[in-house]
Amino acid sequence: MKPAKTLPAIDLADRAAALALTPVSRETAARLDRFVEMLIARQAIMNLMAPSTIPTLWTRHVADSLQLLPLIGPEARTFVDLGSGGGFPGLVLACALADREGAAFHLVEATQKKAAFLRDVAADLGLPVTVHAERIEDFNRKKPVVPDITTARALAPLPVLLGYVYPLLTKTGCALLAKGQDVEAELTQASRSWKITADLVPSVTSPDGRIVVVRGLERAR
Numbered sequence: 657m658k659p660a661k662t663l664p665a666i667d668l669a670d671r672a673a674a675l676a677l678t679p680v681s682r683e684t685a686a687r688l689d690r691f692v693e694m695l696i697a698r699q700a701i702m703n704l705m706a707p708s709t710i711p712t713l714w715t716r717h718v719a720d721s722l723q724l725l726p727l728i729g730p731e732a733r734t735f736v737d738l739g740s741g742g743g744f745p746g747l748v749l750a751c752a753l754a755d756r757e758g759a760a761f762h763l764v765e766a767t768q769k770k771a772a773f774l775r776d777v778a779a780d781l782g783l784p785v786t787v788h789a790e791r792i793e794d795f796n797r798k799k800p801v802v803p804d805i806t807t808a809r810a811l812a813p814l815p816v817l818l819g820y821v822y823p824l825l826t827k828t829g830c831a832l833l834a835k836g837q838d839v840e841a842e843l844t845q846a847s848r849s850w851k852i853t854a855d856l857v858p859s860v861t862s863p864d865g866r867i868v869v870v871r872g873l874e875r876a877r
């Protein structure tokens with residue numbers, strides 16, 4: 657058997673910085689601590705995030721996911737996270753909104769080992785999470801739920817991403833898409849195929865980052 661890798665330690669100052677950026681309840685912080693503990697343990701045997709980001713994973717990944725919370729209305733109950741990977745932002749949001757009555761999170765992740773990890777965390781923490789271990793294209797064909805909120809982070813360029821989001825968007829729902837510095841160029845390219853109604857919200861964790869809040873989407877003629 658291959659020996660487990662030695663991983664860099666979590667920086668407690670980074671955790672404090674993340675929770676200062678995006679304050680959460682004590683219960684949520686405890687759930688996030690356990691999620692991070694499981695993430696680090698599993699990272700020793702599989703790649704759930706870029707190894708260079710581990711020491712700052714609280715600001716880099718957890719806070720980056722938590723910053724979506726203020727964009728989620730109090731009535732939202734059904735969530736779909738596309739390409740969840742190690743659980744960003746889907747599992748983080750599930751940790752934060754676990755106590756919301758009727759909340760249901762659907763995480764779509766094609767890589768079976770990552771999906772197994774997401775299931776393990778959800779079971780350990782008793783989160784209202786269903787993991788769909790399949791491709792987004794197959795999930796969308798079946799469309800087992802109608803989400804109030806669809807999320808995606810680091811998944812695909814906007815022209816592709818909007819194709820994933822389109823079948824899930826309703827008149828009252830929206831999509832929260834975390835994007836980096838290329839967002840303007842991606843929007844220009846996407847607008848050739850899509851009529852997009854969206855707001856751009858600056859990221860609190862990255863100076864070049866934006867959250868694209870998509871409220872309406874039609875295919876351009």
Ligand SMILES: C[S@@+](CC[C@H](N)C(=O)[O-])C[C@H]1O[C@@H](n2cnc3c(N)ncnc32)[C@H](O)[C@@H]1O
Binds near residue numbers: 741
């Ligand atoms: C770069 S990772 C990002 C993971 C996570 N959202 C994050 O921000 O850390 C993209 C993830 O999406 C998954 N993925 C990519 N294309 C997919 C598809 N068509 N259907 C389902 N999962 C997909 C990959 O397996 C991978 O775990």
